[in-house]
Each structure stands twice: as C-alpha cells, then as structure tokens.
Amino acid sequence: MRAPNARDTALGVLVSCRTAGAWADAALKAQLRRDGLSGAEAALCSRIVYGVMQNRLLLDFYLGSYCSQKIDHLQPPLAEILRIGAYQILFLDKVPDSAAVNQAVEQAKANGRAKASGLVNAVLRQVSRNKNDLPLIPDRDEVQYLSIRYSHPKWLVKRLLALLGREEAEVALAADNATAPLTVQINPLKTTMEDLTAELESSGVIVRKHPWVPGSLELEHAGDLTALAPFQDGKFLVQDPAARLVSQIAGVRPGMRVLDVCAAPGGKSFAAAFQMEDRGGIVACDLHENKLKRIREGAERLGLGCIRTEAADGRVFRPEWEGAFDAVLVDAPCSGLGIIRKKPDIRYKKPDDLFALPVIQRAILDNAAWYVKPGGTLVYSTCTILPEENQEVTDGFLAEHPDFVRTPFALPDPVGETEGQVTLWPHRHHTDGFYICRMERRLLRSDP
C-alpha cells in the first residue's frame, strides 16, 4: 500500500470531524503525526483541511449545481472527497484540475466507493469546466446569500447582521475566512523586543510589531515554531494580542495574589506572571485536572515560578479563598465565535449547544466574585463576540452585585477610552474576537 499523501490525510481529518465530532486543528495534528507527513505535504494538507472548512457551504453550493443529490446528504467519505477536489480546482493554482479530479476518483475507489467514482469524476469535471463561469449565488435573500458566499450558518449571519448591519457584517464574515497572523508575546523576564526580533530574524522569520498591542509580535515564515531556539528557551509565548490585554486591563502588579479561575492551557496566567515580574502568587485553576499539566509545562518553559495549579470547579465555593485575591480572572468557557479564523469549524457548532453557556459563565462569575478582596479587581473575558455571553452576563452580574462596578480603562487606538468593557473584532481591531470587562469590588466603610 502506498504511503498517505496530503489529500489522503486531509480526507481522514475531514471524515473524523464529520463522523466523530473532532475539532479540525486537533484531528489535523494527530493525523499528520500518524501519517508521518511533514514539510510541503503537511502544509498542503493543512491548507486543504482549513480551506474546505472555511468554504464548505460555498463548495457544496457549486458541487450541488452539478449533482442531483444534496452534497451534505452524501455519506462520508464521498462528500469530503468531492469537497477536497472542488477546493483544489477553485482555490489552489498550483494543482492542475486534471490531477485534482483523478486523485478524487482514486480516493473514491481506495475508500470502498468504486461505484460512486463515476459520479465523482462527472461532478468534478463539471466544476473544472465551468470554473470561470460558475452559477451565481442567489442574492434575493441576503441571509442566504451571505451564508453561502462566506460559508457561515444562517443563524450566525443573522446575528452578525443584527449586530453590525449589512455592510460591516460582510466585512466581518470575510475576515473570518482570512488567515490570522501568527502572534507571539515576548517574555520580558528572558529577553527584550529588540533581542527577540533579531534572534527570530536570524532564523529567517519575518517579524512585525503588532499595530497597537505593545509586546506582541506577528511572525511569518516561522515554520515549526516549537523547533526554534528562542521558543525552547522560553523567550516567547504564542498568544493572540487580545488575550495579552487581559492581565494589562486587570492591572496586575508584582507581589499581587491573583486567581485565574479558568486557566488551562495557561495563557492568561503566563501573561499575568510576566507583568508581575514573576513576583507574588498566581493560583491557576481549571475544572479538568488533566489540563493542568499544560499549565505546569508552559510555566516551566517560560521560567515562571509564581504559578501554582489546582483543579477546581469555578462554580463551587472554596471558603479558604474568600476575599483573598487582589485580582481574579474569569476567562470563561465560551462559544469561541471570535476565533473562527483559527478554528474555522467552530462556525458549524449547533446554536442549541450555545444556549447553556451563559448559565455556566454566570455561575462561574458569581462564585469568583467571592474571592475578590475589597478594592480588588474582577476581570471577565471570553473569545466570543455574542452579547449574550459577554455584556449580558456582566450586566446581569452587576445588577445583582451592587458591591461591584465596572471601572473605565483605556487602550491605544483603535480602542481608546472605555467605560469598563470592550468587544474586539478581527476586522476592526486586528485581533481575535474577544470581550473583556473590568470590575472592581467597592471598598465599604466596614471593610478593613
């Protein structure tokens, strides 16, 4: 049997996403390792997997124009074989159409669908023949048009239209399908911006400062980042600039006691430790004990000693922590709809799965509030742009906790002054979609 190539591995990933509900990024990593793909083949495989996920509804629309059956009703792996073929024909210049069609036919045969190989051949040949004159997407219904054009489910398109209006919603949808820059956060305990930039550039990496978040660098041509010496030496952390802002907005300082309630895999704790110059104490908790190892490994690589991990359910009160922390971070579990650029398949989550989230988010926030010292800070953040997981959670919390108030903060342009909360958007702010709210526990006369 021949060794798997980029398309075979991509097919395995896409099928396991559909049949086992796997996330594309995790499934891709595992399958690349299993199939032993690296270099250009691995890059092509990733491009195909992400490209198909980003354009699935659009690909199905074009494929469906030449097929009597609905594409998403075709059993795996047939739909996935057709999507991989169509993606290469419509989006990849370097793959000749004939090669994309032939490989798809071979894949059908090799995967026990020999009878359907004629259909694969006929449909993909039609796509190729008509690629410069594809059917127009019907535009009488704007929700349906945007849904197909940008491959976002209709419910999400409707939400974006309601939040942003037609023109900006279309820009936001397009931004979700753009490649997110690879962004890292400098570890100021080990290096400086200038030294890290020079070290990365000497390895052939292209380095740019983030347009407005200090300490964040955007990298290009980094290859396998984890193989670079400055990564192994703990001189930087892979982190979106929006995530970096949490500890800055929380105002953590050296010597403070900080509780990170939903901490795994550790990004916000690490950024807080940088800001605290590794002095003071951070208790980094997560519901899942098995995720704490990632925090400990990260802290070790970055040379951070002030972080201690603990398994804890953020909804369950721990009397020993009452009023004990200068700053409490609640980086709540959320829908992740702000990171569609990095996890393109998040958009296909069923909206029903999202309804339970605000209840969990609110329960964690209500409980975390007990741990804030009078005069201390509570920061609630998510990587989503939906108000029901963001300001509606903090509005509800503040309405029932008069001892807490939102406290204004300012960020560089394009954000500027805020009244204590901000929603960041990829198309507006050049970051992940993200929400951060800063609240303070008022000092009452009776407080010590």
Ligand SMILES: C[S@@+](CC[C@H](N)C(=O)[O-])C[C@H]1O[C@@H](n2cnc3c(N)ncnc32)[C@H](O)[C@@H]1O
């Ligand atoms: C958005 S992620 C946190 C990311 C992390 N703060 C970082 O910057 O790397 C949310 C985390 O909350 C954890 N989680 C979910 N439910 C929880 C609960 N009830 N209590 C504590 N942690 C919870 C999840 O396991 C997940 O690791």
